[in-house]
Amino acid sequence: MTNKQQVFVAMSGGVDSAVTAAKLLAEGYHVTGIHMSTWKDPQWIASQEDQSAPGTLAKKVADVLDIPFINLDIRDQFFEMVVHTFITQYLAGLTPNPCLFCNPRVKWGLLQATALSEGADYFATGHYARILRLPSGHVELWRGIDPTKDQSYVLSLLSQEQLRQTLLPLGGMTKTEVRAVAHELDLPVADQEESQDLCFIGKEGYRDF
Structure with missing residues (x-):
């Protein structure tokens, strides 16, 4: 990269997106962090009082990296596009994977579109997958090198246009390596636990939800 390009990084408040932002910054990109407040998140201002809230953690990382940070309130859209679809499919006896249609x-659909409308050249996430760019302009989605963390499946419905303007810096790294980078940079989320549940259900379970 000869000229600095603008990239917006989707920051969840976790270690993967934090290291993604740090890596791209080190590579010379102009980096902006963007966090999405989904339907279950508290109001952005109120979340500042909770030091473990995803938005608060994402903002802390942005402050440490000294990059601009945007919080995008998409609670209404998230409910209609993801939660409502999940409920409909679940009640129909299906086994929906919300990440497949959320991405x-x-x-x-929303975060990348916002980034590009703000002048970004690329949109980046902390997914463990790789993108191969062919001379023809076609792009291919490849698995991440860490077989225990590969997330190419949940990105499989992305269009060619969406993939062309996407960067996935962690696809060539293992989770252990990502943690090591986070500790080396003393990022505030270096020891953040991984979420094993759907982001809008959490530990309360399907029945209570």
């Missing part, structure tokens, strides 16, 4: 509709 093309929300993370890329």
Whole structure:
């Protein structure tokens, strides 16, 4: 990269997106962090009082890296595009994977669109997958090198256009390496636990939800 390009990084408040932002910054990109407040998140201002809230953690990382930070309130859109679809499919006896339709509709459909409208050249996330760019202009989605963390499946519905303007810096790294980078940079989320549940259900379980 000869000229500095603008990239917006989707920051969840976790270690993967934090290291993604740090890596791109080190590579010379102009980096802006963008966080999405989904339907279950508290109001952005109120969340500042909770030091463990995803938005607060994402903002802390942005402050440490000294990069601009945007909070995008998409609670209404998230409910309609993701939660409502999940409920409908679940009640129909299906086994929906919300990430499959959240990524093309929300993370890329809304966050990437916002980034590009703000002048970004690329949109980046902390997914463990790789993008191969062919001379023809076609792009291919490849698995991440860490077999225990590969997330190419949940990105499989992204369009060619969405993938072309996407960067996935962690696809060539293992989770252990990502943690090591976070500790080396003393990022505030270096020891952040991984979420094993759907982001809008959490530990309360399907029945209570």
